[in-house]
Amino acid sequence: MPGAPPPTTTVVRPAxxxxxxxxxxxxxxxxxxxxxxxxEVPFDRRARRERFARTFGEESGTVVVADARSAGTADIIGFISVDVAVYGVASVGMALLEPWRGQGIGRALLEAALVWARQAGAHKVALEVWPDNSAAIALYERAGFVEEGRKVAHYRRQNGELWDSVLMGRALT
Ligand SMILES: CC(C)(COP(=O)(O)OP(=O)(O)OC[C@H]1O[C@@H](n2cnc3c(N)ncnc32)[C@H](O)[C@@H]1OP(=O)(O)O)[C@@H](O)C(=O)NCCC(=O)NCCS
Structure with a gap:
């Protein structure tokens, strides 16, 4: 089809x-x-880069990327980071660029993170999500996460609003 983007194959791999x-x-x-x-933006890009570098530079963490490579060139369209605390709980955070959502890539990233966390010796995976993030909550529930509680009016946004978060967890044992 004229003007169509070149075919890509999305792979999930360690960063x-x-x-x-x-x-x-x-x-x-x-x-x-x-x-x-x-x-929220703006954030300190260099500090965030160092934080990601630390995460996959240590035995207790990893970053897995979704790479929609085309013609052999990497094209990072999403990631999940995993950080295992000394007490055995792996915290995860993930994001996908908007055009790539709803195609099963988030599920593939989360599965890779769960496998990694189990192999790293974690007994549990935990995360926080905004209560109205239905796509993320659906993904987490399908992967076996359950709501464990809420932080109420906890996070102050740049516009002054105070947002709740939902705490979710999934045992790995
Ligand atoms: C949340 C996010 C990672 C999900 O990844 P995704 O690739 O869009 O999700 P998937 O296509 O893998 O879908 C996983 C499951 O969630 C469900 N789901 C996905 N989007 C949904 C939506 N908008 N509403 C309801 N369910 C949805 C799917 O039905 C799917 O279930 P299935 O496997 O049984 O069919 C992605 O949407 C994203 O990056 N959003 C913005 C950033 C963000 O919210 N990060 C998480 C912060 S806690």
Missing amino acids: VEADLDAIVDVFWAVAAEGRWLGV
Whole structure:
């Protein structure tokens, strides 16, 4: 079809150093939507890059990316980060660029994160999500997460609003 984008194959794979800027770009684009993530723009790109680098540079963490590579060139369109605390709970955070949502990529990223966390010795995976993020909550519930509680009027947004979050968890044992 004239004008159609070239075919791509989306793969889910561990991040490498060369992906770091693209991961921060995805994080920025999704944060800029203003309605899904705890972090708002503008944020300190360098500090965030270092944080991602630390996460996959340590045994207790990883970043898995969704790569819609075309003609052999990496094209990062989403990621999930996993950080295992000393007490055995893995915290996850994830984001996909808007055009790539609703195609099963989030589920593939989450499955990869669960496999990694189990292999890393975590006994549980935990996360926080805004109560109105129905796509994310549906994904998490389908993956076996249950609501464990809420933080009420906890997060102050740049516009002054105080948002609740839902705490969700899933045992790995
Ligand atoms: C949340 C997010 C990661 C989900 O990834 P995704 O690729 O869009 O989700 P998937 O296509 O893998 O869908 C996973 C499941 O959730 C369900 N789902 C997805 N989008 C949905 C929607 N808008 N409404 C209801 N259910 C939805 C699907 O039905 C699917 O279930 P199934 O596997 O049984 O069919 C993605 O939408 C995203 O990045 N959103 C913005 C950032 C964000 O919200 N991050 C999480 C912050 S806590």
